[in-house]
Amino acid sequence: MALLQQVKDGEFLKATCDLSSPCELGEWKVSTGVHCQLIMRGVLQITPAELGGNEKDIILSSGVHGDETSPIELIQNLAQKILKGELVPVHRLLLIIAHPEAINAHTRFIDENMNRLFNGHNEERNVDCIVANQLQAAVNSFYAGSTAINKDRWHLDLHCAIRGSAHYTFAVSPFSEKPTRSNRLFAFLQRAEIEAVLLSRTASPTFSWYSAENFGAQALTMELGKVAPFGKNDLSLLESFNTAMLALVIEPELALEWHGDKLNVYKVTRTLTKQTEAFQFTFPDNQANFTFFEQGKLLGSDEGVEYFSLEGGEAVVFPNPNVAIGQRACLLVRKTAVNFAEQVTVKP
Template sequence: MTFVDEVKKGRFLSATCDLSLPFTVDEWILESGIQCKLLQRGVLQITPIEQMSTAKDIVLSSGVHGNETAPIELIQQLAEGILLGQIEPVHRLLLIIAHPEAINNKTRFIDENMNRLFKVRNQERNIDCKIANQLQEAVNSFYGSSTVIQPEKWHLDLHCAIRRSEHYTFAVSPYSHKLSRSNSLFSFIQYAKIEAVLLANAPSSTFSWFSAEYHGAQALTIELGKVADFGENDLTLLSFFSHALMKLITESTLPISWNNDVEVYRVNRTLLKQSKSFFFSFPNDLPNFTFFKEGTYLGRDNEQEFFADEKGEAVVFPNANVALGQRAALMVKKAHIIFDEQVRLCG
């Protein structure tokens, strides 16, 4: 059984993670006329037989962190449905299971956090850098080879949080210099019943930021529950998201609306780890979006102490164990948005 044979049978995930199977670039046509093309290990391009003037080029990525399994299972289900002729997308897709080595190792990464490696091309000092470079090339090629004029570009990078959260599902909208916060993107957030969205206030080096900044893609990092092993995810908790994702890829457009059902947050400040003595005053398993009243002591980094800001703040992605110079936490506040030519914060 070859790598391609496995994928053709719908076993995209198992083929990707079986490193004993040599990878080969290949392409084939399904009975429906849909073109399938294997670009890299874990990277599958899907092209419908006909594309409308409203066509999108959509990147759906998972496995950037190898132990975040629920999104990987969702991408496998989607790939299987397409490969076996049960799902017929009307938009070009790039399906990604990003880091098979980390998946097999049941860890977030091998040597470096890969979701910090998308700012520029990396020196290939380890497997994480090598894969990040390959993914950049795959996305560049995908967006650069569109078969329609000026398609709407999307990138949903699917993750799980390493801790519990006050919001079981939430999205992070990366900050970019491109118009990457469309009304249709935020309508999708609401349609998928994602509980909260956080608007970043500065550039980063994440995968979704890469697509937003360099390609003007409507991009999100989406957190879908908490990390669990394969087979232990309750995917029924993600049924609204799965349904919305199916609608996104099989229908030309989705309705545009915003009913304020989604909690909106803005980044107030970013705490960076500057010394090995950095610590937080709260437990390691504190849920994301936990709120602290103004003046609450949060932690210390050498001589610098951290306190909750005026009118209080909530904490997202706290991690005192990150490498020096990296983000140790985001401190956020609730906000409101309005639909204009692009979604923007009120006030």
């Protein structure tokens, strides 16, 4: 079956990953009047039948890391509901299954970590760079095509962690000088029953950061459970998130509710960068995210330097001593209180 027909039939994931089938693009309407356009392999644009000028422009992406399969399944399920007329969005959507080559290879990436390649045009030295360039172009085009009066841009980039975590679900809010931490975004996190959010304080060229920095999008990298093969994910554990995501798509506006004790908020205290091949941690490679270390604990070392936890202690997130030299080896974080205003900020 031709790729485009597979997508029309609701098989967005299957069509995306069938690399033996030529990439056939096109646009059509489904039974509900919703307009669909396959703009590249794995990128499906959805436009409501009627636009009143108050709609959001929402990107929901998955598969930036090919072995993180539960988010890919969630995007496939959402796409299928829309394509079969079972769900009618009221906002413009860009649904993404990002990296079919890595998905088929059951690996995070092919040559380079693609989620460090979203900082403008890359030299096309490998497939990861090529796909990152294509995705940035798709984001540019999608946001440029907005017909909304007041631009309300969102980007939820869905991942899952490669290790255990003290929080089964959590989000990372990328740093930007733009107002990208709205109370509406944090209310969504609570509605989705996400356990924690981490507030970055330095720029990092991730996919969500690209949308935040360049378009002021309410953007998050969302970690939804732990990596598992297709068919081995217990999506019931993500039901609250999935329900909130569907509500984001079909409701004109989500209720602005906030219960401060239901969301753990962390601020980044430090980023440890791998400077040499001598970099190592003192804890096991499978140490869970958000493991807390008391003040003065030796966390790791690099050539000529040792890293100890700071006053008050710190928790470790995304520890990976095997990254390339010059890349982030971990984040060190600490819980914080926030002001729930139009823009959410850390309390002094």
